[in-house]
Amino acid sequence: QKEVEQNSGPLSVPEGAIASLNCTYSDRGSQSFFWYRQYSGKSPELIMSIYSNGDKEDGRFTAQLNKASQYVSLLIRDSQPSDSATYLCAATLSGGGADGLTFGKGTHLIIQP
Amino acid sequence: GAVVSQHPSWVICKSGTSVKIECRSLDFQATTMFWYRQFPKQSLMLMATSNEGSKATYEQGVEKDKFLINHASLTLSTLTVTSAHPEDSSFYICSARGDSSNTDTQYFGPGTRLTVL
Numbered sequence: 001q002k003e004v005e006q007n008s009g010p011l012s013v014p015e016g017a018i019a020s021l022n023c024t025y026s027d028r029g030s031q032s033f034f035w036y037r038q039y040s041g042k043s044p045e046l047i048m049s050i051y052s053n054g055d056k057e058d059g060r061f062t063a064q065l066n067k068a069s070q071y072v073s074l075l076i077r078d079s080q081p082s083d084s085a086t087y088l089c090a091a092t093l094s095g096g097g098a099d100g101l102t103f104g105k106g107t108h109l110i111i112q113p
Numbered sequence: 114g115a116v117v118s119q120h121p122s123w124v125i126c127k128s129g130t131s132v133k134i135e136c137r138s139l140d141f142q143a144t145t146m147f148w149y150r151q152f153p154k155q156s157l158m159l160m161a162t163s164n165e166g167s168k169a170t171y172e173q174g175v176e177k178d179k180f181l182i183n184h185a186s187l188t189l190s191t192l193t194v195t196s197a198h199p200e201d202s203s204f205y206i207c208s209a210r211g212d213s214s215n216t217d218t219q220y221f222g223p224g225t226r227l228t229v230l
Contacts, residue, residue: 032217043206043224044157049217088156092217100147100159100172101208101219 002027002093006104014112019076021107023089026070033065034101035074036088044088048074079111116140117209119222126197127230133193134225136207142187143209147219148180151204163190197229 003026013019021035032051036044050056050063050072062075072091076083086108090101116139126132136146145164149157161182163169169182181193190209194201204226208219 034218036221041226043204043221046218046220099217100149100162101157102159103156105156 002030002102004089004091004102004104006087006089006107008105009108010110011107012110012112013079015079015081017079019079019083019109019111021074021076021087021089021109023072023074023104024070025072025089025091025102027091027093027102028067028070030091030093032092033063033072034090035061035063035072036090036103037083038086038088038106040086047087076109081111081113084109084111115211115218115220117143117207117220117222119207119225121225122223123226123228125228125230128198129196131193131195132197132227133191134205134207134227136190136192136209136222138188138209138211138220141209141211143190143211144187145210146184146190147208147210148182148190148192149206149208151206151224157206160192194227197227199229202227202229 005024034049035047038044048063050065056063060077064073086106088106089104118137120135148160151157160175161169161171163182163184165184165187171177184190206224208221210219
């Protein structure tokens with residue numbers, strides 16, 4: 001069973017601090033990785049995608065990928081209360097192409113004002 | 114860009130009836146659409162992959178005769194839940210992937226909340 005694992009939290013971070021979200025995956029052949037944000041009762045919203053080892057920055061968000069360790073992370077700088085949500089890590093299984101995403105169970109992030 | 118819509122946003126039906134959910138890509142052509150289901154406090158689970166003009170590929174454990182998927186055009190896929198029962202009550206979310214990108218990025222619709230009484 002190919003899986004994506006996340007700590008369900010809740011992860012509580014003070015406003016203005018850096019929130020660090022982590023994810024591991026079991027399928028060594030996975031090529032594409034995504035972070036989605038999901039507010040309660042809503043569908044996921046894409047935050048970032050990452051395909052290569054290293055860091056990828058977009059505004060306050062930085063995604064990090066380490067394929068050797070099968071590890072993906074998301075850093076949120078200057079955390080805001082509006083960042084409070086569930087963050088879903090997702091990966092495409094090896095074989096890519098039209099395969100759907102395998103999601104982790106999500107980490108519930110709470111930004112404390 | 115990359116907007117995906119779903120209709121209806123919520124539906125309540127009686128046990129035994131069928132419900133059709135539409136998923137549309139509004140500003141791009143989606144060669145592939147995906148249907149997911151999310152139960153309360155659970156993550157999204159892929160139900161099936163739908164390619165325009167061909168039969169859908171269902172994930173293990175998903176009944177293809179119960180969840181009928183049609184992808185008749187590059188902008189529309191439908192999911193029909195046949196003979197719905199209370200255990201089918203869930204949040205159904207579609208996503209779409211275009212054919213012009215080199216990435217696997219999927220764009221999600223707003224979801225359809227199904228309640229079966």
